[in-house]
Amino acid sequence: MLSHYISTLDQSVSFLTQLQQRDYCKLADGMSSSIGVHARHILDHFMSLQTCLETGLVDYENRRRGSLVETSLPEALNQFNNIKQWMLALTEADISQVVLVHSDVGIN
Secondary structure (H helix, E strand, O other), rough: HHHHHHHHHHHHHHHHHOHHHHHHHHOEEEEEEEEHHHHHHHHHHHHHHHHHHHEEEOOOOOOOOOHHHHEEEEEEEHHHHHHHHEEEEOOOOHHOOEEEEEOOOOOO
């Protein structure tokens, strides 16, 4: 299963390396968010997993809206690569850890 996540990270990096900085930040016609905002959203989820190894809590509501990664393509590429390296270093004990998950998905 971990290989699927690493593949997702690789696909993200592959896509992002084809962009120019201006394209990363640009709002496409009819869209309310840039590619950079979407990249930050993806990274937030992976970082929630990373943080849970220390806290025991996966908090999908902990977002970094307005952070540098939304507007800096090099920063996004760096963070995707850092997450991939972290995932490659995970142990079986890390992967087997029981954690709590906090997510407000709007279901009543």
